[in-house]
Amino acid sequence: MHDFRYQLPRFFSAFALHILRPALPVLLFLSPSTTFAQKPWQLDYRVQAGFENDSNIYxxxxxxxxxxxxxxxxxxxxxxxxxNVRLLFDYSGALLLYHAHNDEHKLLNDLKxxxxxxxxxxxxxxxxxxVTLKNYLxxxxxxxxxxGILGATTALSERAALEAGVENGQLDYAASDSLFDYTFWGAFLSLRHRLAQSTxxxxxxxxxxxxxLRFAYLHVNSMLVQRAPYAQQENFSALRLTFTMxxxxxxRASVEAQFNRSNSLGYDYDRLRLQALTAWSPARRWLIRAAAMVQTKSYAESTPPIVPPEFDAEREQSNNLILDVSRDLSNELTLLARISYHDNESPIRGVFYRKTVFFTGMELRF
Structure with a gap:
């Protein structure tokens, strides 16, 4: 749940299926020897509007x-x-309004x-x-x-490339600085190999x-848990294998093993996650996209944590299935429909919540 690089909030992960286009995977392998195709500033916009029914809004x-x-x-x-230079800026903003539940109205903004x-x-x-901001009205x-990420990519051969980098980030809740907020430093190493022209x-x-920012928790005996005199710290490690055709x-399919070790009671866990995404066009102007995620997660201690890992349950993605169908009515206008099922872990570890979401709407590109 700590990995911004691999995970997105639930809303944007669902809408990523609409933002994704079939040509995108071509960019997944771009060896350093490839010269940039020069072009001036190119601006693209899209607007989506629609209604959905959420079976479990809280x-x-x-x-x-x-x-x-x-x-x-x-x-x-x-x-x-x-x-020799490529610049890319991307902004996504969303407004969600819940009928008869004003406390859930929210704005989401994501700038890359x-x-x-x-x-x-x-x-x-x-x-x-x-930068991602989630604001409740x-x-x-x-x-x-x-x-932020700072890195480099080097070509090992015509088919292989090595990428390495360092990263830094933070989570900041406006109303609870001492409970959930954290910062992180990290590093990553990726080896990409092109098996074929499109694989x-x-x-x-x-x-x-x-x-x-919060203090760690110590296990004293079976009936008592007390705060430690030092802050909670964790070491997170992950190894992921991704196949794209x-x-x-x-x-696109991936398998990822995650290992989290903490100096605080109740936060050590191991997780194995499987993800898959597919998209195809069965007929002219039609596009079908599907995504699935399945995971197993085990905790080292049986004692539940006193403070949840995070306050917002939407940030935890455990198990879900999304099916998306769209039809282009014109070059600029698309009709959208989606059904998604979620079985995600709640802030209380080992306790899951379920929801089903149906969405219909339109997308305008210009």
Whole structure:
């Protein structure tokens, strides 16, 4: 749940299926020897509007409450490419309005930016940054996340490339600085190999150190738990293998092992996660996309933590299935429909909440 690089909030992970286009996987393997295709500033916009029915708007494991939701999404992207420099900026904003549940009205904003510098035929440097803000209109659960990556990619051969980098980020709740907020430093190493013209295999290793503002918890005996005199710290490690095939259809699958070790009672866990995404066009103007995630998670201690890992249950993605169907009515207008099922872990470890979401809407591109 700590990994901004691999995980997105539930809302944007669901809408990522709409933002994803079949040509995207071509960018997944771009060896340093490839020269940038030059182009001036290119601006793209899209607006999505629609209604959905959420069977569990509060992510409750005890008493789910359903409600219709109005949803509006705006995405804008700007890109400029010169011979040796690529600039990319991406903004996504969403407004969600819940019928008869004003305390759930929210705004979501996600801003990303990146610069890639081509040093020579085999070496590139890149800088990336992202800021996410979630603002509730009628309660005090607002929070923000931010993160940055500095790295380099080098060609090992015509088919293989190595990428390495360091990263930093934080989580900041506006109303509870001492409970959930943390910062992290980390590093990652990725090896990509092109098996064929449209098939890529990638192995990624990652390591992070998380420093919480809250104090750690100590186990005294079976009946008593007390606060430690030092802050909670965690070491997070992950190893992920990803397979991507992009032809007339897209298939992307990954398996990831995660290991979290903490100096606080109740936060040690191991997790194995499987993810898959596919997209294909069964007929002209039609596009079908599907995504699935399944995980197993085990904790080292039987004692539950006194403070949940996070306050917002939407940030935890455990098990879900999403099916998305769209039809282009014109070059600019698309009709959308989606059904998704979620079986995610709640802030109380080992306790899951379930929800089903139906969405219908329109997308305008210009």
């Amino acid at each position: 992510e409750s494991s005890v008493a789910p409450v359903s409600a219709p939701v109005g949803r509006l999404l705006l995405q804008s992207k700007a890109e400029r490419v010169s011979k 930016g990146g610069v890639t510098l081509r040093a020579n035929d085999w070496l590139r440097f890149f800088v990336q940054g992202e 009628n309660n005090t659960a607002d929070y923000g996340t931010s993160g 890529v295999l990638e192995l990624t290793a990652q390591r992070r150190r998380l420093d919480y 992009s032809r007339k259809w897209l298939l």
